[in-house]
Amino acid sequence: MSDVAAAETTGERPRQAGPLPRPRPRFGPGAGSRRAGQIRRLQPLIWLGPALILIGVVVLWPVVSLIRTSTQNITPIGVTIGSAGAGNYTTLFHNPNLPGILVRTVVWVVTVVGITMLLSLGLAQLFNQRFPGRRLVRWALIAPWAASVMMTALIFRWMLQPGNGVINVFLHQLGLVHNLESNQASWLGRPDSAMAWMIGVAVFVSLPFTTYTLLAGLQAIPGDVFEAARIDGASRWGSYRAITLPLLRPAFIVAAVINLMNVFNSFPIIWEMTRGGPGYETNTTTVFMYDLKETFVGQAAAMSVINFTLIMVIVLIYLRISNWGRQEAS
Numbered sequence: 319m320s321d322v323a324a325a326e327t328t329g330e331r332p333r334q335a336g337p338l339p340r341p342r343p344r345f346g347p348g349a350g351s352r353r354a355g356q357i358r359r360l361q362p363l364i365w366l367g368p369a370l371i372l373i374g375v376v377v378l379w380p381v382v383s384l385i386r387t388s389t390q391n392i393t394p395i396g397v398t399i400g401s402a403g404a405g406n407y408t409t410l411f412h413n414p415n416l417p418g419i420l421v422r423t424v425v426w427v428v429t430v431v432g433i434t435m436l437l438s439l440g441l442a443q444l445f446n447q448r449f450p451g452r453r454l455v456r457w458a459l460i461a462p463w464a465a466s467v468m469m470t471a472l473i474f475r476w477m478l479q480p481g482n483g484v485i486n487v488f489l490h491q492l493g494l495v496h497n498l499e500s501n502q503a504s505w506l507g508r509p510d511s512a513m514a515w516m517i518g519v520a521v522f523v524s525l526p527f528t529t530y531t532l533l534a535g536l537q538a539i540p541g542d543v544f545e546a547a548r549i550d551g552a553s554r555w556g557s558y559r560a561i562t563l564p565l566l567r568p569a570f571i572v573a574a575v576i577n578l579m580n581v582f583n584s585f586p587i588i589w590e591m592t593r594g595g596p597g598y599e600t601n602t603t604t605v606f607m608y609d610l611k612e613t614f615v616g617q618a619a620a621m622s623v624i625n626f627t628l629i630m631v632i633v634l635i636y637l638r639i640s641n642w643g644r645q646e647a648s
Contacts, residue, residue, distance in 0.1 A: 381626070384619055384622055384623060384626075385619075385623055387615070387616065387619040388406055388407070388616060388619035388620040388622070388623050389401060389402055389403060389404070389406065389616075390402055390616055390619075391405070391406075391616055392615040392616050392619075393615070394612065394613050394614075394615065396615065402616050405616075406614075406616040406617045406619070406620040407620050409614075409617060410617050410620050410621060410624075415598045415601070415606070416606075418598065419598060419601050419602065419603055419606050420603065422513075422600070422601065422602060423582070423602040423603045423604075423628075425513075426513075426516075426517070426520075426581065426584075426602050427578060427581050427582050427632070429517050430517055430520040430521055430524065430577075430581045430584075431524075431574060431577045431578055431581055433517070433521050434520075434521050434524040434525060434528050434577055435528065435570070435573065435574055435577070437521065437525060437529075438525055438528035438529040438531075438532050438573070439532055439570075441459070441525065441529045442529050442530075442532035442533040442535075442536055443536065445459075445529070445533050446533060446536045446537065459525070459526050459529060459530075460526055461526075462522055462523050462525065462526055463523070463526035463527055465523075467523050467584075467586045467587060468586040468590055470519065470522070470523055470587075471519060471586050471587045471589075471590035471591050472590050474515070474519050474591065475506065475590060475591045478505045478506055478515060478591075480498060480499050480500070480503040480504045480505075480507070481498050481499045481503075482498070483503075485505075486498055486503045486505075489503075490503075506591055506592050507596065509596065509599035509600055512591070512592050512599075512600050513600055515591070516587055516588055516591055516592070516600065519587050519591070520581060520584060520587050523587070524577055524580065524581065527573070527576070527577075528573045528577060531569055531572060531573040531576075532566065532569055532570065532573060534569060535565075535566045535568065535569025535570065536562070536566060536569075538565075538569075539561070539562065539565045539566070543561055543565075544557055544561065547560070547561055571637070574636065575633055575636060575637070578629070578632055578633060578636060579629055579633065582602075582604070582625075582628070582629050582632065583604055583625075583629070584602075584604065585604050585605060585608065588600060588601075588602060588604075588605050589605055589608070594606070594609060603621065603624070603625050603628065604625060606621060607621040607622055607625060
């Protein structure tokens with residue numbers, strides 16, 4: 319009996335001739351979810367990709383190019399005539415003016431940031447109170463911030479002119495400056511007085527940002543905390559020391575770190591007021607780097623690398639002293 323007849327008799331389906339079809343592979347129940355999870359983890363790269371590329375082009379590549387330039391021998395007109403190795407750094411470290419410039423840079427940064435933070439803390443506390451004309455005073459404080467730093471430095475340089483500067487004329491009328499066009503009236507011609515005036519200008523232009531940063535931190539402190547402290551019998555100074563200052567710490571650290579970087583890299587104030595002179599007596603590392611690029615491009619690049627390293631070290635030391643990691647963990 320044939321297979322067909324047997325199938326009709328028994329009711330079974332006849333077997334097909336030829337090779338049997340391959341069974342389809344079956345994945346485990348979690349395979350699809352794992353693949354979907356991997357895709358979801360890669361999705362942020364689509365959004366972060368442009369930002370990472372921008373950081374690489376704008377930040378990382380210039381740093382790499384700067385380090386490479388600092389190891390080359392480059393003429394003042396920008397022609398590379400060979401590799402200098404570590405020669406630019408060696409020449410720079412043997413420069414007799416460098417130690418004084420480094421010390422002066424530390425004094426410049428610490429003094430300007432310290433005075434700015436103290437004054438801004440008081441101004442922020444004042445602006446956090448209610449008084450007539452508070453809004454107008456807040457707007458007036460923005461003026462030094464809104465103006466160009468270079469323009470502000472130029473105005474102060476004109477006001478400090480020995481012969482007809484507004485400040486000297488005013489001091490002469492008060493009897494504090496006896497003779498105009500004298501050494502006493504030449505505030506920017508003497509290193510000590512020039513440094514003092516430049517520190518004052520730097521504090522003047524740094525106050526608005528720092529004050530508003532601390533003011534934002536003060537306004538973020540809940541009023542219920544002070545009410546509870548008042549009910550417990552805490553004094554005004556006790557509440558300020560035990561509540562305000564600890565809660566203001568994040569805003570204080572942000573303002574201080576940004577000021578450290580801004581003041582360290584400050585160029586227009588010093589350049590427009592004294593050009594780093596007389597000699598190198600009012601130079602900081604940033605101005606010294608600009609002076610070097612006129613004749614020694616490789617050494618200027620080496621000074622830029624040192625500046626970059628110094629600012630990173632300063633910021634890390636400050637964050638370490640301020641216990642940034644512990645503050646973030648809490």
